[in-house]
Ligand SMILES: O=C(O)COP(=O)(O)O
């Protein structure tokens with residue numbers, strides 16, 4: 001086991017960019033939304049830079065880029081609604097697990113460590129995605145970006161987890177791909193571990209100062 005797990009009793013994982021490469025499906029839904037609104041499509045490269053703060057922010061960034069200005073609240077509300085519709089129609093057909101994810105989750109579970117999922121993605125998309133990937137049974141608790149009044153980088157979802165499992169935050173580890181995961185983890189008093197292969201607005205996640213880094217989750221176990 002990786003030394004970062006010493007003294008850890010709960011491992012919380014981010015989803016997009018950490019466990020799954022979800023940008024192909026996110027970009028398809030963003031592009032379907034933009035086309036419907038008569039705007040040019042964005043493509044996967046741009047969408048990968050906008051992921052990380054939930055669906056509403058993703059749509060706001062896409063509309064601002066296409067329009068060259070901040071979208072009106074009416075246009076944003078419509079875009080958000082259309083994005084949720086398009087993403088919900090096909091949440092996972094092009095989404096893939098990153099290498100090492102299944103081995104890591106299986107090995108941690110075999111050691112009796114409870115696993116949690118803390119994503120900024122809307123809660124409604126979590127179950128269909130996990131089911132499609134064969135991970136429906138792996139997590140003792142899942143929180144989405146709309147499960148609580150605050151989302152990452154706010155510490156509230158992580159503090160909720162620690163208290164749900166009756167653990168001191170210092171016995172919990174947050175594993176993620178973006179500065180929002182590391183900031184939330186640090187603010188909650190969790191240990192933090194970053195992966196470099198996901199989405200962090202085009203910046204290296206090392207810059208946010210995680211307690212550890214692994215190239216692949218397989219290194220955890
Ligand atoms: O939905 C997002 O913007 C990002 O989701 P994540 O928190 O699982 O990376």
Ligand SMILES: [Mg+2]
Nearest residue numbers: 014016017177
């Ligand atoms: Mg992420």
